[in-house]
Amino acid sequence: MRTPVYTQFGRLLTRVALPSVALLATSTAAFASDPDPAPAVTYAKDIAPILQQNCQVCHQVGSIGPMSLMTYEEVRPWVDMIRVQIEAGDMPPYQYDRGVGIQDLKHDARLSLEQIATIGSWIDQGAPMGNPADLPAPVEFPGEAAFRLAAEFGQPDVIVRSTPYTVPANGQDLWWQPTVDVEGIPKDRCIRAIETKPAVGARRVTHHANSMWYTQNPTTGQWGQSGYLSEYSLGKLGEIIPVDACRMAPGGGKVNWDIHYYPNGEEVVDAQVEVGIWLYPEGFDPSTLYRQTLSLYRLQGGDYDIPPHGKLMTQGFHSFNHPVRVDSFQPHGHLRLTSMSLEVFDPQNGRREMVSMVSHWNPGWHNSHVYADDAAPLVPTGGVLIITGWYDNSENNRFSPDPDQWVGTGNRTGDEMSHAWLAITHLDDAGYQRILAARQAKNATRTRAD
Ligand code: HEC
Numbered sequence: 183m184r185t186p187v188y189t190q191f192g193r194l195l196t197r198v199a200l201p202s203v204a205l206l207a208t209s210t211a212a213f214a215s216d217p218d219p220a221p222a223v224t225y226a227k228d229i230a231p232i233l234q235q236n237c238q239v240c241h242q243v244g245s246i247g248p249m250s251l252m253t254y255e256e257v258r259p260w261v262d263m264i265r266v267q268i269e270a271g272d273m274p275p276y277q278y279d280r281g282v283g284i285q286d287l288k289h290d291a292r293l294s295l296e297q298i299a300t301i302g303s304w305i306d307q308g309a310p311m312g313n314p315a316d317l318p319a320p321v322e323f324p325g326e327a328a329f330r331l332a333a334e335f336g337q338p339d340v341i342v343r344s345t346p347y348t349v350p351a352n353g354q355d356l357w358w359q360p361t362v363d364v365e366g367i368p369k370d371r372c373i374r375a376i377e378t379k380p381a382v383g384a385r386r387v388t389h390h391a392n393s394m395w396y397t398q399n400p401t402t403g404q405w406g407q408s409g410y411l412s413e414y415s416l417g418k419l420g421e422i423i424p425v426d427a428c429r430m431a432p433g434g435g436k437v438n439w440d441i442h443y444y445p446n447g448e449e450v451v452d453a454q455v456e457v458g459i460w461l462y463p464e465g466f467d468p469s470t471l472y473r474q475t476l477s478l479y480r481l482q483g484g485d486y487d488i489p490p491h492g493k494l495m496t497q498g499f500h501s502f503n504h505p506v507r508v509d510s511f512q513p514h515g516h517l518r519l520t521s522m523s524l525e526v527f528d529p530q531n532g533r534r535e536m537v538s539m540v541s542h543w544n545p546g547w548h549n550s551h552v553y554a555d556d557a558a559p560l561v562p563t564g565g566v567l568i569i570t571g572w573y574d575n576s577e578n579n580r581f582s583p584d585p586d587q588w589v590g591t592g593n594r595t596g597d598e599m600s601h602a603w604l605a606i607t608h609l610d611d612a613g614y615q616r617i618l619a620a621r622q623a624k625n626a627t628r629t630r631a632d
Contacts (some may be wrong), residue, residue, distance in 0.1 A: 210336055226254075228300055274293065277549065278539075287551055289419050326382045329385075333451065360438075364490045373461060378457040381454040384453035394409065435461045442546075474605055480601045487588050493576065495570065504566075514551040518575050523570045560618060
């Protein structure tokens, strides 16, 4: 039996859902032996609820999806394309591998294998409507004006808005990268929660939006990026910082935006994106909390070149002189990156474990994978984080604009980049032991209950 050391996933792995073939076989069998000619899987009963929960936030008029998927009539012409997209893991746009590493994520946007199989057998049966009386009530989507975390925390303490930018009706994707001042955080403060969203009117053109802290070095006077603030893609709730951790909002900092706009048929005048920040009260004593940092961890310090039609793998190794908990993982690359993984190596016992694998990287979507509180990997002092990136510069890479090019590292989209953003809570031995003991106790209770 494996003893959980960093993670609890030795146990979770045994619970990974069955492969979809098995699920398909069951549903087809049920259909074949059913004396009732009514179809086993219908839009009204089975499919509409899945689309409501997982697709409609983007696929409705006025949102960013290229078509609306709100009614049977709207969905029907797209069924073949829907099958291709969901089976490939392209939709919903959240790239994270199943069956390997930690599967317990906050705001996990993936469909379950069961849902994918249900949609597949529905399409195999001719994608019938079924009985309209079975249709679920329409879902109310949160208004564009509302911060969703306001339900839990009230209005944000600070809102930082990007500089207005007019997005034309038609044309190529656009990137907008203004730097803006922050009002209301003159001194360092601990952050409780963060939520980014397009301002009213901008939702249907805001593909994704990232924001970074931009701070002045007190010694040199130089301004520079000092950490991630937040990332946005539609449908995602904000990020709630674990209650035992303080993520610092730097006093006197500015915010660098990196916004991907997506012209969508109608001009949007003065589009803006806003990030709401909830802070611990002024005067709050953070000394009882562990410091959480959200920083960039590089793969391979030096330079590299990917040859025309070639492939490459690079790695980065990072360790700490104290125990840490990894709270989130966000791969970053450009058009040639195809996969990135995060592993932990413990030199004390020679164990190496896969934490997260993203083998279907999509440069159009940037998701931070936030581990559930009880699943976030604990890394002992001296443990090594191993980040591995794989790149494909051949014609097999659907995103590669030109496989005849040599590709080096750089900031331009056509260059390659390799790093990961990790939110890390910096523990001490007492904190590490306490969290480990709490998890082991919980696991023991769960095992007894099973
Ligand atoms: C976060 C927003 C979002 C969610 C959630 C989402 N989509 Fe999409 N979808 C898009 C966008 C934007 C595109 C355009 C291509 C791109 O940007 O990747 C797209 C493209 C597609 C396409 C391809 C259309 C074409 O013409 O190529 C299909 C099919 C699709 N989505 C189906 C779905 C289904 C089914 C779901 C739910 C299971 C879903 N999407 C969830 C935003 C979303």
